[in-house]
Amino acid sequence: MTTRRKFIGGLGAFGGLAMLPTEMFPTLMAMEDGAPPTEYKIQPLPYDYKDLEPHIDEATMKVHHDKHHQAYADGLNKALAGLAAARDKNDFAAVGSLSRQLAFHAGGFHNHNIFWNNMAPTGKGGGGQPSGKLADAIARDFGSFEKFSAHFTAATTTVEGNGWGVLAHHTGLKRLVIFTMMNQQLGPPVGTTPLLMCDVWEHAYYLKYQNKRADYVKAWWNVVNWKDVAQRLDAAS
Numbered sequence: 001m002t003t004r005r006k007f008i009g010g011l012g013a014f015g016g017l018a019m020l021p022t023e024m025f026p027t028l029m030a031m032e033d034g035a036p037p038t039e040y041k042i043q044p045l046p047y048d049y050k051d052l053e054p055h056i057d058e059a060t061m062k063v064h065h066d067k068h069h070q071a072y073a074d075g076l077n078k079a080l081a082g083l084a085a086a087r088d089k090n091d092f093a094a095v096g097s098l099s100r101q102l103a104f105h106a107g108g109f110h111n112h113n114i115f116w117n118n119m120a121p122t123g124k125g126g127g128g129q130p131s132g133k134l135a136d137a138i139a140r141d142f143g144s145f146e147k148f149s150a151h152f153t154a155a156t157t158t159v160e161g162n163g164w165g166v167l168a169h170h171t172g173l174k175r176l177v178i179f180t181m182m183n184q185q186l187g188p189p190v191g192t193t194p195l196l197m198c199d200v201w202e203h204a205y206y207l208k209y210q211n212k213r214a215d216y217v218k219a220w221w222n223v224v225n226w227k228d229v230a231q232r233l234d235a236a237s
């Protein structure tokens with residue numbers, strides 16, 4: 001049970017489930033109690049490190065996934081353990097700091113689970129334009145796909161410092177919204193479920209693009225996995 005829980009937790013709330021053939025992971029569908037894992041673990045990418053070339057390079061994917069994402073998982077587990085220890089000892093002096101660490105690392109862990117699955121190799125699920133319900137919602141809420149992509153690119157490219165560009169479904173407003181998020185957690189409107197996230201921390205692009213973030217964001221569109229985005233909209237709405 002522990003192993004199964006760890007595995008499922010590593011996928012995030014829904015990130016990755018739709019991408020992975022269930023026959024590879026028979027225990028996934030057998031999990032019925034919905035309990036969280038005792039320890040969060042990162043999962044392998046749904047493609048090879050080099051498969052997003054030439055848009056996102058192999059060296060960046062390796063360090064981003066194996067080192068940065070791992071550090072967020074470690075930080076999340078550490079914050080949760082610290083909070084559990086505080087409750088056990090009835091000593092809540094560090095709860096303010098631990099709560100901030102939890103928000104940051106839970107964001108880093110979950111955002112990257114979405115980010116990896118939001119991408120696919122160009123021509124093998126990555127790139128092009130959305131279709132169906134997602135395309136209709138984008139046209140309805142942003143005017144056209146071209147207006148949407150220009151809006152998302154502008155928002156994402158101009159994030160100050162580290163952060164993310166996010167396309168989300170807003171449950172309360174019943175529409176798609178684009179917002180930017182600072183760090184891993186600051187700024188998302190309450191009521192939103194992320195559908196598409198573009199990481200603009202320098203670790204996401206600096207090895208290949210250096211200071212040219214706009215070039216990275218422009219290239220990133222070539223690896224967007226619209227099927228994954230559409231599945232997230234279906235789940236959210």
Ligand code: MN
Pocket residue numbers: 064068112199201203204
């Ligand atoms: Mn990142």
